[in-house]
Amino acid sequence: MAVGRRGDLRRFHQGVLVRTPAGLLQQELQVALQALLQSHPALRLRLVRSEHEGQAVGLQVVELDDQAGARSLTRVDMSGLQGQGWLGALQAGNEAALGRLDPWSGCMLQAVWYDAGEQEAGRLRLVIHHFAVDGVSWRILLPELQAAWQAARSGQFYQGDTEGTSYGRWARQLAEQAHSASRQQELEYWQAQGESLQQPEALLGLRALDASRDTYASAGSLTVQLAPADTALLLGTAPGVIHGSVNDLLLGALVLALQQWRERRGLGGAGVRIDLESHGREEGRGQDLSRTVGWFTSLFPVHLHAQLSTEQLRQALAGQAALGWH
Known part of the structure; x- marks a missing residue:
């Protein structure tokens, strides 16, 4: 398991960089991120330590408060930056975001908005701890983030699809399946x-x-x-x-x-x-x-x-x- 890896477990992540429209408002992004955190409990997971050995033994979902979206977003002013200055700001913002990830406290998602002003397109860097996301998850999250932002711009709060199998339910069913007769027959x-x-x-x-x-x-x-x-x-x-x-x-x-x-x-x-x-x-x-x-x-x-x-x-x-x- 990944908890057995050497190195800083907190930086074990996946990330994307997307273009943002000119004139984007920070509050809109905060509301959109709040909607994602509400819709997907996996983004609020935290590692649980063993009382005796201090090793990770499981995952729990952290309760969501109304400031979670705001805490997950950092704005970087990119006004006047070009070339190496722009690139340096991107790299510094990314490193800072990785430093804020903390699976032990439930901080699984960090976003950095590189604000280029009202007339220029900016960038949004999303980093999510790998314990909470995989490659398929991004195909779900990115369209939902756009929909959540559009809802926020219209003064609405995006309500994600609550149907389907939750991550927690899937994990419980997988554990139950491991003890089934059909799986036991595969052991050898x-x-x-x-x-x-x-x-x-x-x-x-x-x-x-x-x-x-x-x-x-x-x-x-x-x-x-x-x-x-x-x-x-x-x-x-x-x-x-x-x-x-x-x-x-x-x-x-x-x-x-x-x-x-x-x-x-x-x-x-x-x-x-x-x-x-x-x-x-x-x-x-x-x-x-x-x-x-x-x-x-x-x-x-x-x-x-x-x-x-x-x-x-x-x-x-x-x-x-x-x-x-x-």
Whole structure:
């Protein structure tokens, strides 16, 4: 869990920067933020410590008062700033907002309004602690923020959609489901997936990952841009050929490429263990998470196997039927 991470837990966040219209009023933003905090209890969560060890053991929703929206917003005067001055103010405002996040006291959201005056568009920086938000949540929050601001400008208070499954209800149902007979039957399978981490052939590279060396700072990335025709094949045609999903296709390509890489280096091993992430919003019976804000992301181990001969691998990479793709 993220509470086991090293570093400052308070800065564990997601954020966005959006353009704001000229002539925006600070009070309108405060009212709009108040509406978001009222509509989404996840934005008012706080970590609860164990009485004995001081570690986080749960989350509670903080009661909302009528000044919460005002406390969550800071205005920065950008009048007359240009170039590096503007950029420096953006960076300073963002750092200050991160410093105000405090999951232990229930401060999960901070907003910085970069006010460029009545004639110029400004910016709004939203930072939310990751315990309260995920990627899908932003698709809910940003349109609601705009609707709440428009309501405030008209002298109204935005009332969010109260239907659907709340984050708290979903968490309780998930805990109940963990003790169900169907989940208990899956225990042996998931234990086997975890044990696969200890197998030498499951390594992705030449050595096991080392937390002291393999950090975000030392990571690299590779971006490949596909032509429209290739993209259509990847997202449309190919998954149907293998009777699976795009994820299945990408995972299959990973394990086949890994086997080819190992063979070139004379290495053994026929599989790899990876941690696979999903949005975690699979809805159970009677659940509706379409308007629910929170951190639903799930992470689970998968042990992929590829026991192919060199010729079968060559055929598979060439698009032939070695894997039974017809």
